[in-house]
Amino acid sequence: MTAALAELRHRLGEIADLRRAERMLIWDMSVLMPAAGGGARAAQLESVERIAHERFVDERIGQLLDQLEPYADGLPYDADDACLIRVTRSDWEKARRVPAELSAEIAKARAESFEVWVDARERSDFDSFRPALERMLGLKQRYAECFAPYDDPYDALLDDYEPGMRTAEVRAVFDVLKPELTSLLAGGPSDEEEGFMRGLFPVDAQHALSLELLERLGAPAGEFRLDPTVHPFATNSGLRDIRITTRYAEDDLYSLFTAMHEFGHGIYQHGVSPSLDRTPMETAPSRTDFSMALHESQSRLWENLVGRSLPFWRWFYPRLQETFPDVLGDVSLERFHRAVNRVRRSFIRVDADETTYGLHIILRFELEQELVAGRLAVKDLPDAWNARFHELFGFEVPNDAAGVLQDVHWGDGLFGYFPTYQLGNVLSVQIWARVAEAIPDLEEQIERGEFADLLGWLRKNLYVHGRKFTPAETIERVVGGPIDPQPYLRYLRDKLGVPSTA
């Protein structure tokens, strides 16, 4: 038994090392690789991924699991070894369902569709993207079939990002949100942008401020890196080597919110128990096969619940004014705080405020279910998008670049991914409510720039578990029940000064 466990851990450790190597190759490619290195890098990623996959789906892993399951049955449900064997079994069964050729074809299609999408978006020309999207949709439909029978083919895709969750459960949450958000948006304010939000904020100073902020929030300098990229993300090479990326513009302060967002992803991984190191129970920020909603709940918690709150800015605004005295010297705290919380009607999901964001997701969730089920053809997608957008937001999409072509996800095969963003928003407020109960002077601590109790609570109740439990089990452990949209709606109403309809 000991020998079987040691062999399983050794094999899984090697695979974890390959995955980490893969993540570093991607980080390097995104952050600093010379442009001409792309071809060689693609080959490296393909080889490392194939070798990691082959080693994981090996028969031998199944034999070891067979030998070890009686041992696991005798352990407490939450013992590390019991979880290791349970999680590995579940991952292994799932990974073996998909033929290697199909995985390879999807990987190839992803690589090829990216350039096509970039070009199509630039020219706002959906037709040039259509064949790539049709091909990808067909591949993902074949992928979903590998998991038949199912209630809904969308279930199989959603499962990649939110294991165990059903489409019907998401729909139940979104059915509550949709009318509420629509009415909040229709009745609520739409603030003009304040001139001072357009800078000038020199990039070096923003970078220094971001680093300072990360360290104050709880990222040890010798265990994190922060680098600029085009598309910010978080990844890691180990529990003590967290790489987060951000972006800067001289006429915007979004870098501070991006840094806090990616900090949330990074610190979640950083807090995983060392006993889960080099096992499938890590929650690497860039692996999508754990609850993306839980991961996103942490990026949103730090970005929004902390980073857009008045107590936070009571602490940090003087530092900001000190750094950019010409722009912010005469702007009051209250005015600045309102400016970073303004509601605006936008076409673009990634620019959306907290209220509008959910509607952007609901739009995509509805359309992608129809695409996957074959009820909506790709050729009819732009019209369907524009009609549905008008229905939800009350105004017209000007062109496909600001509409159906705005996101990379579908061309990249990520059907079923979008809802996790909004589930993350919902969860972030549920978790915040629990933290606020546990730490009565939470606001006062934040006003003093103290985050140790907050981070400690999140570590102990969430981060430390990694992927030991299913997403549903983990959510139950951290908030004491299932996903519930009500705290989130109350939070938005509060923020917008709208009286509760409940």
Added chain:
Amino acid sequence: MTAALAELRHRLGEIADLRRAERMLIWDMSVLMPAAGGGARAAQLESVERIAHERFVDERIGQLLDQLEPYADGLPYDADDACLIRVTRSDWEKARRVPAELSAEIAKARAESFEVWVDARERSDFDSFRPALERMLGLKQRYAECFAPYDDPYDALLDDYEPGMRTAEVRAVFDVLKPELTSLLAGGPSDEEEGFMRGLFPVDAQHALSLELLERLGAPAGEFRLDPTVHPFATNSGLRDIRITTRYAEDDLYSLFTAMHEFGHGIYQHGVSPSLDRTPMETAPSRTDFSMALHESQSRLWENLVGRSLPFWRWFYPRLQETFPDVLGDVSLERFHRAVNRVRRSFIRVDADETTYGLHIILRFELEQELVAGRLAVKDLPDAWNARFHELFGFEVPNDAAGVLQDVHWGDGLFGYFPTYQLGNVLSVQIWARVAEAIPDLEEQIERGEFADLLGWLRKNLYVHGRKFTPAETIERVVGGPIDPQPYLRYLRDKLGVPSTA
């Protein structure tokens, strides 16, 4: 046959990808990894290395080679496929000689001895390093035994860095050099250091100048990176993704010579024929299993033959003066050129000038042969070092830190590596003589900052071949004969203004 060749190429391509991934993990670790990431990174490197090794020594590779050898026999000797099969066979036979446990033990000992050496050198305390060195020497003696029978156990170690070369051949070259270098050093000048060489040279300006220099020498900006590290090196992730590293000090201009040195390593790899991409025939700068002497000949050619020459500084000195006018504005070209070529009697190999350098190597070459053969015990090494140093250099070593503890190599298991540095110096001058014959106006071109013909000649006659041929065959192709120390001695005598003794 076609299927066997495709399978062999596929397998070797995957292994090349793993090796490149490994090199990127090492580059990242040396350049920018957060300090706390070391433990996880060591595990990744161990896993990737083990998997690459296992896949290479697989029986299947041997079967494919057996099938393909009749095909290779029908091809011209220099056909890519013929070389692929020949080189792979030779690498495969060699790799299978060493038991996996011994390789693992050596890797472990290397990792463990590094810290011990750093600490021992810092305190100039050989005794604390002695057990680690004894262990490593024992392991490398066992390693050499894997290749018995041999004329000399040192042959087996030398073969890792200079495949096919015998200890006796190195000795023949060094036996010519030793008395000549000793007499040059005894009779030659020893220049005082010029005050202006101590700066101040702001690091940012040095970095910008290094980048400019690399591009002018022939490194396309989108295919190279230059980053600061503690110990400069060159590595790559592909033929079009070359990473060179350097170091800076505000009171020294060594960064320019380091950049040119590492450029030489990088541009060699960059010039390998694309038809050899992802095969064992690449000459990655950080792989030691090709001729390190040829690799070093290129770093030295660009650093010394180009970079310390008067024509080069005729072109580049005005840029340097313009960059550092306060320090160099009043210093003449001739004085500066003399300063970067000064001869000084030093204890430290890496600080040595071109004349002294060879003696540092000869010292190590003699001692390591005795260690490997068991004629010299590790406990007696410091005394042997100091006595031999006095004999060669004519003055005393002040302490072990400036003596036997100065280099990382022996603790790292690199017995047999040192001579390749000096063979590289010797070869660089032989190759330079051929280039000068082929390009009659070479000096004039360099004076105009034009390097395209020089680089083109080196590419066509050397770089493009990669590891297609043995080192001896490659040397024969590029210089038309074996290694010959005479051009190198003439070059030194010229430089020192000493009349030829020949």
